[in-house]
Amino acid sequence: MTSSNPQWFWNASENPFSQSCPPVWTAYSESDNKKIEQARLSGSSTAQLQNHVIHLNERMQVHKSDFNRQRPVKREPKD
16 A cells, blocks of 8 residues: 555544544554455445445444444545
8 A cells, every 4th residue: 555545444432423422533454444445446335344344335334243333434545
């Protein structure tokens, strides 16, 4: 990956959907970031990670074994 590639993040806060709890954006590993970005570039609506599925259109991470375990994701350009 080059420095111009974007970085994907997931919200690691205790309650990622709370308006009063500030987001804690945590970067995905380099390999997971590459998988997510490749899925986006290929036009796929999802990216498959080891324990999670990233729903790109909804900008949501969902745990594979529990659909109720969801967290927002975001994509930002690298400097």
